[in-house]
Amino acid sequence: MLRLWTLKQKPHHNLILKCLHSSSNVGASPAASTSFVSSNAPSPPTKWTPDSIRTGLIARKRGMTALWNDQGARLPVTVLQLENCQVTANIVTTRQDKSEYHAVQVAASDKPLKRTTRQMQGHFRKAKVNPKRIVKEFPITSDAHVPIGTTFSAIHFVPGQYVDVIAKSIGKGFQGGMKRWNFKGLRASHGVSVSHRSAGATGAHQDPGRIWPGKKMAARMGGQRITTQNLAVVRVDTSLNLIYLRGAVPGVDDAQVMIRDAKKLAAVGRHNQAKGLYEKVLPKGVDDLPFPAGTLEMAKTLPSIIEAPAYRVSPFVPRE
Amino acid sequence: MFNIFRWTSKSLTRTMATAAQTVSKPYPFSKTAIILPEPYVSPPLPLVQGKGLMPYLQKNLTTPEKQTMLRELFGRHSAKRIYPGSIVGVTLEHAPFAFTGVVLAIRRRGIDTSMVLRNVIQRTGVEMQLFVNSPHVKTIKVVQKPPKGRMKRAKLFYLRHSPEKMSALAGSKKGTIA
Numbered sequence: 001m002l003r004l005w006t007l008k009q010k011p012h013h014n015l016i017l018k019c020l021h022s023s024s025n026v027g028a029s030p031a032a033s034t035s036f037v038s039s040n041a042p043s044p045p046t047k048w049t050p051d052s053i054r055t056g057l058i059a060r061k062r063g064m065t066a067l068w069n070d071q072g073a074r075l076p077v078t079v080l081q082l083e084n085c086q087v088t089a090n091i092v093t094t095r096q097d098k099s100e101y102h103a104v105q106v107a108a109s110d111k112p113l114k115r116t117t118r119q120m121q122g123h124f125r126k127a128k129v130n131p132k133r134i135v136k137e138f139p140i141t142s143d144a145h146v147p148i149g150t151t152f153s154a155i156h157f158v159p160g161q162y163v164d165v166i167a168k169s170i171g172k173g174f175q176g177g178m179k180r181w182n183f184k185g186l187r188a189s190h191g192v193s194v195s196h197r198s199a200g201a202t203g204a205h206q207d208p209g210r211i212w213p214g215k216k217m218a219a220r221m222g223g224q225r226i227t228t229q230n231l232a233v234v235r236v237d238t239s240l241n242l243i244y245l246r247g248a249v250p251g252v253d254d255a256q257v258m259i260r261d262a263k264k265l266a267a268v269g270r271h272n273q274a275k276g277l278y279e280k281v282l283p284k285g286v287d288d289l290p291f292p293a294g295t296l297e298m299a300k301t302l303p304s305i306i307e308a309p310a311y312r313v314s315p316f317v318p319r320e
Numbered sequence: 321m322f323n324i325f326r327w328t329s330k331s332l333t334r335t336m337a338t339a340a341q342t343v344s345k346p347y348p349f350s351k352t353a354i355i356l357p358e359p360y361v362s363p364p365l366p367l368v369q370g371k372g373l374m375p376y377l378q379k380n381l382t383t384p385e386k387q388t389m390l391r392e393l394f395g396r397h398s399a400k401r402i403y404p405g406s407i408v409g410v411t412l413e414h415a416p417f418a419f420t421g422v423v424l425a426i427r428r429r430g431i432d433t434s435m436v437l438r439n440v441i442q443r444t445g446v447e448m449q450l451f452v453n454s455p456h457v458k459t460i461k462v463v464q465k466p467p468k469g470r471m472k473r474a475k476l477f478y479l480r481h482s483p484e485k486m487s488a489l490a491g492s493k494k495g496t497i498a
Contacts (some may be wrong), residue, residue: 037393065374065378065381065430065432066451068454072413074451076452079374081370083370158350158353239359239362240368241368254370287348287351288350290349290354301345302345303347305356305359307354308353318415
C-alpha cells in the first residue's frame with residue numbers, strides 16, 4: 001500500500017529549487033517544468049481528508065486571560081485576533097525530482113500605502129488586497145489551495161482541535177550561561193572569588209587544545225522563531241475574529257503569530273486512518289475541519305461564538 | 321473608551337432578552353461544541369482593530385451577575401468592597417459547600433480576581449484561594465469588617481504564624497460558620 005508519508009515532500013539539499021511563484025491568473029503561458037493554479041477559477045467544493053494539509057493563518061497575540069469551562073475548571077487562555085488576514089498568492093513549484101511543492105501565501109495587518117515599497121505595492125495590487133505588514137507562506141497539499149483575495153475568519157479553527165503557534169520569542173538581551181543554558185554557576189562562598197555566576201572551564205587541555213565549535217556560552221538570548229505545539233483551541237469568536245488558545249504563546253502582546261493545525265497530531269491522525277481507527281483521526285469532539293479554509297463568507301452562515309466543552313470526566317467529582 | 325462600555329451593557333441586556341427567541345445556526349464541524357448566544361450588534365471598529373480589546377474582555381467574558389460581584393466587592397473604589405482582614409463567608413457548589421475565613425490577600429486581575437481565605441478547622445489551618453469568576457462560587461458575604469475599618473497591610477500572610485492575632489481578628493466569632 002502506498003505510504004503517503006514517504007511522498008517526496010522535502011527537497012534534497014544539493015538540488016536547486018525552481019521558484020517561479022504563480023500568483024497571476026491564466027494568461028501566462030506555462031513554463032517548462034512549472035504548473036500554476038488558476039487561482040480565481042471556481043473549483044468544486046472540496047472536503048477535508050486526513051491526508052490534506054490546510055493553510056494556516058496569521059494573527060496578533062493580544063494578551064492572556066482566563067476562561068472557565070462548562071465543568072467549572074479554570075483555563076489560562078491566550079487571545080489571538082485576526083487582522084484582515086488574506087491570501088496573496090498560491091504557490092506551485094516543481095522540484096528537479098518532479099515532486100510538487102504547494103503553498104498558500106497569506107498576509108495580514110493592513111499598512112499605509114505610502115510606507116509600502118513599490119515592489120510590494122505591485123505584489124499586493126496583483127492580489128487585489130490592501131498593503132500588509134506581514135507576508136508568510138504555509139505549505140499545503142494540492143487540494144487545499146484558496147482563491148487569491150479570500151479573507152480568513154476565526155471560524156477556520158474548530159474549538160477542540162489542536163494547533164501549533166509560531167512566533168518570535170521575547171528578547172532577553174545578552175545573557176550569561178546560567179540564564180541561557182541553565183549552567184549551575186559556582187558556589188556562593190567557600191573561597192569562590194568574583195565568579196559566582198561564571199561558566200567556569202570551557203574545554204579540556206592540550207588535547208584538543210581548542211574550544212569545540214558550538215560550545216554553550218553567553219550571548220544574545222531570545223528574539224528567535226519559536227514553535228509551541230499542540231495548543232488546544234478553547235473558543236472561537238467570529239464577531240471580533242478572536243481565537244482563544246489554552247496555554248501560552250511565544251512573543252510579546254500585539255506581535256504577529258502564525259497559527260496552523262498541529263503537525264504531530266495530524267500525523268497521528270493519518271496513521272490512525274491508515275490503520276482503520278476512524279474515530280481517532282480527529283481530536284475528540286471535532287467532526288470535520290473547514291476546507292480548504294474558513295472564510296468570512298462561511299463565518300456569516302455559522303454561529304458567532306463557539307466554545308469547546310471539556311472532553312473529560314469532571315475533576316470536581318470525587319473518585320473512589 | 322466610554323462608548324465601548326456603553327455599547328457593552330446595551331448589547332448584553334439585549335442578548336439575554338433575545339437569546340430565547342433566536343434559533344442558533346447549526347455548526348457542522350462539531351456536534352458537541354457549545355454555541356453561545358449571538359451578540360446583538362456587531363462590535364465597534366476599534367475593538368475589531370484590537371484597540372482596548374483586553375480591558376473589554378476583562379470586563380465582559382463573564383455573566384452580568386459575576387460582573388456586579390467583581391465591581392461591588394472587589395472594585396477599588398466601591399462602597400461595599402472587601403478589605404483584607406475582614407471575615408467573609410462563601411457558598412460553593414463543591415465541597416466544602418460553605419467556607420468562612422479571614423481574607424488574607426486579594427489579587428485583582430480583572431476576571432482572574434481571587435482572594436485567599438484562612439480559617440482554623442479542628443485545629444488545622446485551612447486556606448482557600450477562591451476565584452471570584454469561577455462558576456462554583458455562588459455567593460460571597462462579608463460577615464465582619466476588619467477592626468478600625470482597615471488593616472495596615474494589603475497582604476496578611478503574617479497571620480499564618482500568629483494564631484493569637486488570628487483569634488483577635490475573629491473576636492467573638494470562632495470556628496466555621498455555615
